[in-house]
Amino acid sequence: MTTGITGFGAYLPRFRLRRAALQELLGRPARSGTRTVASHDEDALTMGVEASRIALAERSHDPTTVWFATTRPPYLDKTNATALAAALRLPDATGAYDVNGSVRSAVGALRAAAATAPSLAVLSDLRYGLPGSSELLEGGDAACAFAFGDDPLAELLAVGSVSVELLDRWRAEGAAGPSTWEERFASAPLVCGMEAATEQALGGAGLAVSDLNHVVISSSLTRAARTVARRFAPDVLAGHFHEAVGYAGAADAGLQLAGVLEGARPDEHILVLVGADGGDAMVFRTTDRVTERRSERSLQRALTDGDDRLSVASMLTWRGLLPREAARRPSPRMPSAPAAARNRAWKFGFVASRCRDCSTRHLPPQRTCRTCQSVDRMAPEPMADEGGTIATFTLDWLAASVSPPSVVAVVDFEGGGRFQCLLTDCDVDRVRIGDPVRMSFRMVDIAGNGVRNYAWKATPVNQER
């Protein structure tokens, strides 16, 4: 029985910052391309949820363990993966664990998932630093997710790992972004690490370099990645998306792997190499299943779906790098923990209720039916994957928002049910009654004490730019 990747998903936030705009603001030489920017209502958790929904779409069974890796965990001390599991409506009997803090955590998550199948590894990151930093310029926000189990589309053949204690890159708690030593310092150790890991993995898989069809190389140290890349034939090197997306940290290798899997044919060998604090290698072989399930929400599509009109000021504000004067409105307040716990299926999972007597859907769920007044005759009704249309909407310029105006839409769902919610990732000038929407898990705001309020919002489907 072989174990490997049974499903995967990649998520890119809609917004792109043109690097030229950032450089112009800082009075620096022009730089081409764009980087992805998580919106004001996104974080590592919400992006991870989106990628996971794609990976788990049409799943035959739920993962029993979830591994969540990011360098930007919403919370410390508290597990973030439990919120992920709740958003994915996984059963209570699920192990949900954070593998947090470093870029290399992603590999840890993948290896742990491979060892605990059926499982899900979710790799998500936001990359930024102070204005002037290379992280802000070259980084990219993204998430990807890999389900592991039997009968895979890509079998995991072998792994290799070399760990090197190296102070080449670090972020102290409270710092805006990572600090680095001189680039040349870490190049050799990382290159050696990646090469040694490759040897281990190829050896374990009984393969030669020439057997490889695709090679993913991901390292925060571009120099090291380039050096290692020269060991392989140019045509097997997987596309990285640094020009359009940026270096995605914990999500970077997985993003490249997703790109490979979307175009791979059966019986191809894939090497995934990560150069961080040493070197990690994973060798996969695709099966017939790799061409079977191709999601509409593909990485290829996401790459073309970006909006590059984002201002530098907005990006800096969203990442907390440009403090702004607050409106004379009450500060966001934290949700009541008991209320959020009682309603976790609704709040995190968007599970509504349906009256067993008259079939009326209720969003949010109710105990008393609004149509037939029956009490406690409700069944849970998962609505997260239902499509809807905008019945009416308004722009609220007065509401306190990091990114005014707030757009509130009344959404009518296919199959019944109406719900009033915030509309996000939309061009406010182009919202129209009748527009189709889908639901997305988002972070509404952060209270003064740092507590994040999560809720589902609607996003337009196929909004023309």
Add this chain to the structure above:
Amino acid sequence: MAFARTEVAVVGMGCTEFGERWDRSLDDLLIDAAGQAVASVPGFDVRDVDAFWLGTHSSGLSGLALSRPLKIQHKPVTRVENMCATGSDALRNASYAVAAGAYDVVMAIGGEKLKDTGMSGLVVPSVPDDGTPVDLTAPAMFSLIAPAYMRKYDVSAEDFRAALTHIAWKNYRNGARNPRAHFRREVSKEAITRAQVVAGTLGIHDCSGVSDGAAAAIVVRAEDARRYCDRPMYVRALALAAGPADGPNDPDYDYTGFPEVRATAAAAYAQAGISEPARQIAMAEVHDCFTPTELVLMEDLGFSEPGMAWRDVLEGRYDLDGALPVNPDGGLKSFGHPIGASGLRMLFELWLQFRGEAGERQLDDPRLGLTHNLGGPPGEVVSFVSVVSPEPESVGHG
């Protein structure tokens, strides 16, 4: 149904100046309003009041918020809250108490001190929740009426905008003739139409302001009214409805009106024996929190046919010199909306009108007046309607 016939009357009223009363606390406003009401009844003292109902939404807690400043000596004081119908509901509960014979003389008083919050726009205090309800401001909630009405009745954006502007212009004009109003200047239609957008298609002049104020009424049984007052105001109907609050979840709710208002209007008209409100009501104080609200209220209250209110507005039907003056005192537009006070402030205008004391706004011998409040966003409101008259017997009843 309660109140099949007239049972109570208002025999005294008071109303403070409304506005940004930096110099007055809630205590001060309540003392002022209560004092005026008491002084309006010859030979009357606050100690003659048997029980009090205090309407305040978020400016004071418990009956102590009134008994403390007035130094009421161990009398019943009930604090009432029902969103924007708070002040009116204080009147309603006070009325039932004297009608039931529990007390002989009661006071309904409403007050609000919103300018102590320092916030832009109205802030509704919240109860702890799971964080999922959408945090919508009041202008945004009511802005949903505009596109809905235009679509349903095929009204052009220009015409609809003109109707909204007319409503704001009319109310500012009336308020300019009212020494108690917050805003006492006329505003041109051009300024109204060009105002900065706040939400949807609503500009700053489409929204009522945040204000402080208080108003009070002395209420007795109708049979005792003449002992206190030469020209009592008889309460002919009181209706209140709290809806099931499922409008936002009901695909059949179309944001062009308020079922709760229609329900309370029907109940009030039945109590008062009114079969043709558009013809029989001489003046109305309605809840113009936003201009589109007043517009659709004309239909929900039966003053205009469905889809025709915008035309009636533009034709001047609801102007001070029109067939049915609406908000002759200037409305929420000119007074702002100190929540607990508004319902009683509305009643105060009708009180003045019936007594011939409305100065420049005086209408020619009105015989039936209506007050209306609604609280909450479209689709989930509390609505209140009252009908009052200088005569205890039904007027125009078949």
